[in-house]
Amino acid sequence: MSTAALALTDSATMLRRNLKRMVRYPSMTLTLIGMPVVFLLLFVYVFGGTLGAGIGGPSGGRAEYVDYVTPAILLMTITSAVQGTSVSVAMDMTEGIVDRFRTMSIARTSVLTGHVVGSVVQTVLAITAVLGVALLVGFRPSAGVGGWFLLAGVLVLMSFALVWLAVALGLASGTVEGASNVGLPLVLLPFLGSGFVPTDSMPTALRWFAEYQPFTPLTETLRGLLMGTPVGNNGVLALGWGLLIALVGYLWSKKLFNRESTR
Template sequence: MSTMTSTVDKSMMYALTDSATMLRRNLKRMLRYPSMTVLLIGMPIVFLLLFVYVFGGALGAGIGGAAGGRAEYLDYVTPAIILMTISSAVQGTSISVAMDMTEGIVDRFRTMAIARVSVLTGHVVGSLIQTMLAITAVLGVALAIGFRPSAGVGDWLAVVGVLVMMAFAFIWLSVALGLASKSVEAASNVGMPLVLLPFLGSGFVPTDSMPMVLRWFAEYQPFTPLIETLRGLLMGTPIGNNAAIAVGWCVVIALGGYLWSTKLFNRESSR
C-alpha cells in the first residue's frame, strides 16, 4: 500500500511540475506576442466606449426613464462588457491550442517523458491568468469613465469568484474548440458566437423590450443569467434564481468542455 501511495504521489508531483513548465511556456508566448493580448482586451473596451458615448444617451433614457442617461447606461452595460471580455479573451486560447496542434509541437511533447495532462493544463491556467488581467484592464477603463458599483467587500469577493468560474468554464470550451479546429484560421472564427451571444441577452437592453421569440431565446440562453448575476453583485439589483442557473451553466460548460477536450486530445495522441 505504501509503495502504491508513493507512486501516486510521485505521479502527481510530476504532473504538477510539468503543468508549471507548460504554464511558463504559455505565459512566455503571451509576452512574446503582446499584439494578441492587446487585440483581445481592446475589442471589449471599444464596445464599452461605443455603446456608452454613442448609444448611451438614448439607451440610458430608455432604461432609467426621464432621469436616465449615459451614467445609468454605463452602470447597466458594464457587467455585459466584462462577460464579453471573457468570451473575447478565451478566443486566444482556441488559437494557441490550434497552433500547437497544427505546428507539430504537441507531437514532440508526446515523445518526451512529460505528463500528458500538463499540455492542456498549461493552456487553461495561462488563459485564466490572461483573462483575469483583461477583465482588470476593462474594469479599470469602466471606472475611469464613471462606472460606480455599489458592491461591498463581500460582493466583490463573490464577483471575483463568479468571474473565475465563468472564465474557467469558457476556457475549457475554447480548448475543445481549438482541438476540433483543422487550422489556426478556423480556430480564430469558431468562437465568434461566444462574443455575439451577449448581444442577444440582457447585456445591452432589458429582455422585456425584445420581440417575443427573441425575448424567449434571450431569457433561456446561458449569458443572460451570467450577466444578471454579475449585475446584481456589482449594482445591488435583484438576482433571484439567476445565480443558481449561472452556476449550473458554468458546471455544464466546464464539464462538457473538459470531457470534449480530453477525448479529442487522447484521440490525437493515439494516432
C-alpha cells in the same frame, strides 16, 4: 515523486511556457482588451444617452446606461479572450510542438492544463483592465466587500469554463484559420441576452431565446453583485451553467486530445 506530483510539475512548466508566450507577444493581450473597450466606449458615448433614458432609473441617460452595460462588457472580455485560446491550441496542434511533447516523459494532461491556466490568467488581467476603463468613463458600482469577492469568483469560474470550451473548439477546428472563427458565436451571445437592453423589449421569439441562454443569468448575476441588488435565481443558474460548460469542455477536450495522441 508521485504521479500527481509529476503531473503538477509538468503542468507548471507548460503554464510557464504559455505565460512567456503572452509576455513575448503582448499584441494578442492588447487586442483582447481593445475590442471590449471599443464596444464600451461606443455603447456609452454613442448609444448611451438614448438607451439609458429608455432604461430609466434615478438619473437616466448615459450615467444610468454605463452601470447597466458594464457587466455585458466584462462578459465580452471573457469571450474575446478565450477566442485567442482556440487559436493557440490549434497552433500547437498543427505546428508539431505537441508531437514533440508526446515523445517526452511528461504528463499528457499538462499540455492542456498549461493552456487553460495561462488563458485564465490572461483573461483576469484583461477583465481588470476593462473594469478600470469602465470606472474612468463613469461606472459607479455599489458592491460591498463580499460582493466583490463573489464577483471575482463568478468571473473566474466563467473564464475557466469557457477556456475549456475554447480548448475543445481549438482541437476540433483542425486549422488555425478555423479556430479563429469557431469561437465567434461566444462573442455574439452577450448581445442576444440582457447585456445591452432588457429582454422584455425584444420580439417574442428572440426574448424566449435571450431569457434561456446562459449569458442572461450570468449577466444579471454580475449586475446584481456589482450594483448591490438581489441576484435571485440567476446566481444558481449562472453557477449551474458555469459548471456544465466546464464539464462539457473538459470531457470534450480530453476526448479529442486522446484521439489525436493515438494516431
